Amino acid sequence: MKSIHEIIIEVDKLVPIPQVMNQILAIAEDPDSTMSDIAEVIIYDPIITSSLIKACNSAYYALPRKVNSVKEAIMLLGLNQVIDFVLIKTFSAYMGKEHLGYGLNEGELWRYSVSTALMARDLAERKHASNKQFIFTASLLKDIGKIILDRFVSGAIEEIDDLILSNNYSFREAEEEVIGLDHAELGGIIAEHWNFSPEMTYVIRNHHMTDLSALEDYATSVVYLAEIAAMMTGIGSGTDGLAYRFYESVLEGLEITEDDLQETIALASEHYYDVMQLLSIT
Template identity: 25%
Template sequence: MFCLSDMSRDLTQEGGVVSGTSEVKGESNGEEQRNPALLSLMDLVSQSQISSIRGVVAGILDIIDNPAANVRALKEIIAIDPPLTAKVLKVANSAYFGSRKTISEIDQAVIWIGFDALKEIVLSQKVCEIFEQGHEVEGYSRASLWKHSVAVALLGKMIFRREFGERGENAYAAGLLHDIGLIVEDQLMPYKFREVLQVSKKERKNLIWVEKKVLGFEHAEVGGVISEKWDFPDELSMSITYHHKPDKLGASEFSKLASTLFVCEYLCRGGEFGFGDARYQEEELYRYCLRRLKLSPVALQLILKDMRLEFARMEGRGLFKV
């Protein structure tokens, strides 16, 4: 059993949490029936600061999803969020874009750095906000998670562009948001989340597996429910939900993005883009995804190399920080 003192600060005391970390059993592997613990967690999310990004994020995702959307629509979305506008302009003026003129308006930003780049900046600046909120649970670093998310986003986008010949904007968005469930757990149930991290490390088990045992759900599910509740496009919410088990989507239209997310996460595990969640025994699923996406290791290595270069360039020019 957990310590009472831990329970008292934990925000999801009820909700059928499986207790006893010593007697972990095999994965239940059930369908996505909505688990009461998950639903009560969603209530907390809706009252928490995490929800503050909902409007802007959903708005940008709509714009990305709609090829006819123009600059004015984007302007309208960020006009109501002056701190965001300020951040976006700051990024637009950063050395990365190397604009000679000082960009002081969104219109100018569109002209100097382009609409597509601007959409990415707005989205990443807004999503980044929730990585800055609240206290950090020991055992993992929020900054590392943000770095991981950006890396997955970049990699996903590059795979879509170079291998699939598609714009890959949704892949970028999915990358940024795929681990939003972890932020929720970290902020709204910090004590249990700390335990999850500890058990995962000690017993060398996948984080997802420990989450299911300790919390009754894993962060991809949390992210999935949030993206549904927040009316994200289906492709996005489905791929976030299934990014740990893209095989469950079979040949559905969403499996491409979900599988890509899985591949990207796999490639960004550990090392410079990891956040302390080592992955165990996932090679089979990884190979399945490569087959499904017709990706060759040669191609992935090339793309990964370019992603590292791009990432270093962004970091070196102060494009993002947490």
């Protein structure tokens, strides 16, 4: 199919992620990471260092004295919050633009991704998962395929809508049928292109359960459920909104009740506004 070739060319043209990001992703994936591991990586990146210190010295924290180093910043915020901050800040450059094919104005895909990541971490915390940071990161990045597929969806939206309305396709299935590639598969291709780990690539590629055996995978199931929860809040979700399949067995598999889900939505939504406020400062 002609469009697949054009899409792959776009992947090759994509701006590489900063090298420091692969190191930060590795730290995020390792539950045994320490504060020194992250400090060692961040101190060599002046942009990340300065925005982190600026955030710590903002009125948001109202500290009695100024933070002057990465180590102090990590002591103040904690390891996970520093990793969140760096990931959210860095990937906003890729996901913060408008994606009109999906009906998303400037910043909406990014806000939606942040909201999903916070939902995912709350769900993982509820179940005392050891890989919470991995799940947060995978949730944040799962829709990365949309940054390229957007233009192709835009040119095919009538056909896509038609398949959803008349033939009961999900949005992902309609993308695959009309364009030849869906945003989850393309996200997997981008993840490989950026040398993400096979585990991260797998979750991104299957976050809509393209391969139904992913229902058995813990991290993919949490990311999938978090996306459903995020869609329910309406923060930054686009025209594809609720046009995805819902596999109720995920709730059972993860032992999450509907009450848990409601609590997650409430807590993560509250946390979302804090994170946004903090990031707007830097």
